[in-house]
Amino acid sequence: MLMFTSASAQDKQVFTKITEGDQLIYLLASPSLKGDISLEETINSRRSRRSFAPDGVTDIHLSQILWSAYGVTKPSTNPQRSGLRSAPSAGARYPLEIYAVVGNVPGIEPGVYKYDALQHRIIRVIAADVRKELTSAALNQKMVADAPFSVFYSAIYSRITDRYGDRGRDRYVCMDLGHSAQNVYLQAEALKLGTCAIGAFNDEMVKAVMLLPENEVPLYIMPIGKVK
Secondary structure, three states: OOEEOOOOOOOOOOOEEEEEOOEEEEEOOOOOOOOOEEHHHHHHHOOOOOOEOOOOOOHHHHHHHHHHHHOEEEOOOOOOOOOEEOOOOHHHOOOEEEEEEEOOEOOEOOEEEEEEOOOOEEEEEEOOOOHHHHHHHOOOOOHHHHOOEEEEEEEOOHHHHHHHOHHHHHHHHHHHHHHHHHHHHHHHHHOOOEEOOEOOOOHHHHHHHHOOOOOOEEEEEEEEEOEO
C-alpha cells in the first residue's frame, strides 16, 4: 500500500541559506519518501480548501510540496536530460516552470522564488511579498493573500511544441499541469494542509506581478496553508 508523507509543523528548519552575488538561494530539505497516510485515505479526503490560517507552514512543508510538484525522482546520467520527475510529462519535455510565492514561512524571507528541481532549491527572483498584488490579479480571491505561500505554475510552450507542435500546446501542457497539481493536492492533504487550484485571473496582471519572462505563460496559482 502506498503511503504519503506527513510532517509536523514543529519540525526543525533544515534548509541552507546561501547567496551567490545578489541572488538569495535556499537549498531545501531532502524530501521524505515514506509516510504514515495511505494513498487511498489521501484520495478519499482530498478537497479544495479555501480558508487558511496565517501560520502553521514550515520550510519542510514547502520542500515536500515543491518536490511533489516536479521534483527529480531519478537523476539522469545524460547531462542533456533532467532525469525523471514526480509527475509524468509527454516525451519528458517538462514544459512547466514552478515558483513559490512566499509570505509567511519561518526562516524563508518573503518573496517569489523559482524552483530548481535538479538541485532541489529555490532561487529568489522578487525580493518582496507580492501576495496582495497577486490576489488583485487573481480577481480578488482572498485565499491567495491569506495563504502562507502559493505554488505558482507557468509554461514554456516551446519546450514541447518543438516536438509535438500544436498538440503539445493544446493538450500535453494541460496534461502535465494536471498531473503535477494533483500531486500538490494529495501531498498537501497528507501534510494536513490545504490548497485550491486557481485558474481564474488576469493573465497580463499576473505576468506583471510575477515579472515573468515573455516566453512564460501563467497557468495556475495554488495557495497552500493550514486549514482554519
